[in-house]
Amino acid sequence: MCLAVPGKVLDIEERDGTRMATVDFGGVVKDVCLEYLPDLQVGEYAIVHVGFALQRLDEQSAKQTLDLFATLGLLQEEFGDPWEAATGAGGPQWSESNEAAQEAKR
Amino acid sequence: MKYIDEFQNPELARRLLDDIHATVTRPWALMEVCGGQTHTIIRHGIDQLLPDAVELIHGPGCPVCVTPLELIDKALEIASRPEVIFCSFGDMLRVPGTGRDLFRVRGEGGDVRVVYSPLDALRIARENPDREVVFFGIGFETTAPPNAMTVHQARRLGIRNFSLLVSHVRVPPAIEAIMQSPDCRVQAFLAAGHVCSVMGTGEYPALAERYRVPVVVTGFEPLDILEGVRRTVLQLERGEHRVENAYPRAVRPEGNPTALAMLEDVFEVTDRAWRGIGVIPASGWRLSPRYREYDAEHRFAVTGIKTREPAACRSGEVLQGLLKPNECEAFGTTCTPRNPLGATMVSSEGACAAYYLYRRLEPATAPPATLESLEASPVA
Ligand code: SF4
Numbered sequence: 284m285c286l287a288v289p290g291k292v293l294d295i296e297e298r299d300g301t302r303m304a305t306v307d308f309g310g311v312v313k314d315v316c317l318e319y320l321p322d323l324q325v326g327e328y329a330i331v332h333v334g335f336a337l338q339r340l341d342e343q344s345a346k347q348t349l350d351l352f353a354t355l356g357l358l359q360e361e362f363g364d365p366w367e368a369a370t371g372a373g374g375p376q377w378s379e380s381n382e383a384a385q386e387a388k389r
Numbered sequence: 390m391k392y393i394d395e396f397q398n399p400e401l402a403r404r405l406l407d408d409i410h411a412t413v414t415r416p417w418a419l420m421e422v423c424g425g426q427t428h429t430i431i432r433h434g435i436d437q438l439l440p441d442a443v444e445l446i447h448g449p450g451c452p453v454c455v456t457p458l459e460l461i462d463k464a465l466e467i468a469s470r471p472e473v474i475f476c477s478f479g480d481m482l483r484v485p486g487t488g489r490d491l492f493r494v495r496g497e498g499g500d501v502r503v504v505y506s507p508l509d510a511l512r513i514a515r516e517n518p519d520r521e522v523v524f525f526g527i528g529f530e531t532t533a534p535p536n537a538m539t540v541h542q543a544r545r546l547g548i549r550n551f552s553l554l555v556s557h558v559r560v561p562p563a564i565e566a567i568m569q570s571p572d573c574r575v576q577a578f579l580a581a582g583h584v585c586s587v588m589g590t591g592e593y594p595a596l597a598e599r600y601r602v603p604v605v606v607t608g609f610e611p612l613d614i615l616e617g618v619r620r621t622v623l624q625l626e627r628g629e630h631r632v633e634n635a636y637p638r639a640v641r642p643e644g645n646p647t648a649l650a651m652l653e654d655v656f657e658v659t660d661r662a663w664r665g666i667g668v669i670p671a672s673g674w675r676l677s678p679r680y681r682e683y684d685a686e687h688r689f690a691v692t693g694i695k696t697r698e699p700a701a702c703r704s705g706e707v708l709q710g711l712l713k714p715n716e717c718e719a720f721g722t723t724c725t726p727r728n729p730l731g732a733t734m735v736s737s738e739g740a741c742a743a744y745y746l747y748r749r750l751e752p753a754t755a756p757p758a759t760l761e762s763l764e765a766s767p768v769a
Contacts, residue, residue, distance in 0.1 A: 333506045334506025337648065
């Protein structure tokens with residue numbers, strides 16, 4: 284939850300007097316508030332946390348980080364279905380580690 | 390467990406590692422403050438690639454883990470009320486309060502909703518004018534500005550059925566508390582990059598000076614961590630204690646001034662209890678008196694809460710870097726992510742969860758792996 288994720292600004296509009304953008308996080312698109320980075324432009328990258336752009340980032344660093352987060356499964360964690368994760372009804376990562384735990388106990 | 394070939398840039402990783410190995414002449418203990426960094430370290434086996442003399446101690450940097458039990462119980466109480474729509478980030482759902490969690494409250498009929506952003510909670514308030522919408526505002530300095538802005542927007546838009554249950558925590562006072570503990574072994578800090586994206590680096594020189602500890606602002610990728618360790622160790626070996634920014638692509642010295650101004654307007658610094666650690670002076674934020682009407686604790690006077698921590702859980706020691714998760718008796722036996730005893734096993738950023746997820750199930754006394762053995766025998 285504390286992890287901020289880089290994303291690319293797709294478009295910007297004024298909503299209820301607030302500067303909002305749609306931002307692409309490696310395929311997942313979310314609404315993001317730009318009030319803390321008001322001069323961010325379409326096509327630029329920023330570090331986004333819980334729906335707020337917090338700091339500009341260059342394209343190369345942003346892409347590298349996104350790739351890494353995708354491989355680590357962190358994007359799934361950030362944008363996936365939290366109810367499913369919370370039921371513990373066998374998200375692949377946990378069930379896998381459970382097997383490992385049982386193995387370790389044997 | 391990962392090994393060095395899987396680093397994004399294995400060559401650079403090897404060079405940084407060689408450099409660290411060549412620099413270190415005696416034992417050093419560094420603390421990475423942020424839970425996101427802990428996960429990168431464990432996942433990539435960075436602690437095992439480093440020289441034996443460099444020990445990484447995991448810090449308290451998981452906001453979900455440090456939210457005090459009393460506040461979780463308040464959240465559960467408020468979320469159970471029929472008039473309330475309780476909104477939270479997903480990773481609070483399974484954090485155990487006294488006897489139950491938000492997930493359970495929802496099963497019992499509570500209207501608990503998961504949002505991605507606090508602004509989603511505000512939208513829900515707008516769409517449900519006859520209900521009370523409460524947002525669980527937890528988090529470090531990275532999460533506080535979004536929540537501050539949301540309260541500001543609520544007032545600006547005249548939305549009155551919205552309130553915030555606030556449990557924000559600040560990193561520098563926690564570092565201070567760790568340094569003041571008589572058991573403290575920490576000699577340097579890898580400071581949390583995204584916290585500094587907002588706050589800048591201005592709070593650290595005084596700390597570095599007072600406790601004579603190097604503070605290196607560090608990012609979250611494996612290479613960031615290695616670079617952070619490299620610079621920290623270099624300072625330690627030279628007897629220096631400076632603040633360095635090893636994450637300049639996301640951290641400016643001044644932070645984000647707009648966000649800082651909003652924090653100043655909406656919140657005020659307060660003493661706060663950290664789960665498993667206790668009260669740390671000036672370590673949190675609460676809503677300033679000007680925004681009191683948006684304070685859920687004020688709006689729903691919840692009293693008579695009796696908290697009870699599971700006795701077996703040693704997360705307080707884990708959070709202070711005094712105990713490694715796999716040294717806890719319950720780890721992997723009575724305490725698993727499916728059946729967590731403590732928040733550090735629930736949260737995606739918790740140290741116990743990191744150890745469990747990345748199969749650090751071996752006893753803590755197992756001989757540390759070497760660079761060669763890791764490359765020769767992939768475990769995962
Ligand atoms: S392993 Fe479980 S019981 Fe032990 S400290 Fe971690 S959360 Fe608490």
